[in-house]
Amino acid sequence: MAHWLFKQEPSCYSFENLEADGLTTWDGVANALAQKHLKNAKKGDHAFFYHTGKDKAVVGIMELASDPAPDPADEKLAVVNVKPVKKLKNPVTLAAIKADDAFASWELVRMSRLSVMPVSDTIWKKILAMSEGSV
């Protein structure tokens, strides 16, 4: 199972919105590289939900509820359905991530504008550990 990180501005759509909805279609990914990543995702994969803007933190985990499919509004773009898994015990902030060299090569740090990116098992586990406050 692969892991991903999806970014969203919480004033636009937050993890709380997702929890309230139970399921949503993740669309509006226009960036070519982000699209490439999104199309590699599979139903059942897990993804972090990252809040940009004021929060700048990983706040929750979601599961892909479908394989990538063409956006009805734009056939060239892929969209995917996601459902919430759980909210992190503590958000893992960008500042905390940047402070740890283990994340230095991660796209989240290196390419601030990328909205969909892969997450290695190592990083996935480390973020989870940090969210539990044990690192």
Add this chain to the structure above:
DNA sequence: GCCAACGTTGGC
């Protein structure tokens, strides 16, 4: 509010 990084667009 400003700046830097990156993507996209348009002219050649």
Add this chain to the structure above:
DNA sequence: GCCAACGTTGGC
């Protein structure tokens, strides 16, 4: 097909 100019995004 290449490159410069411009716009947008996201962090500080």
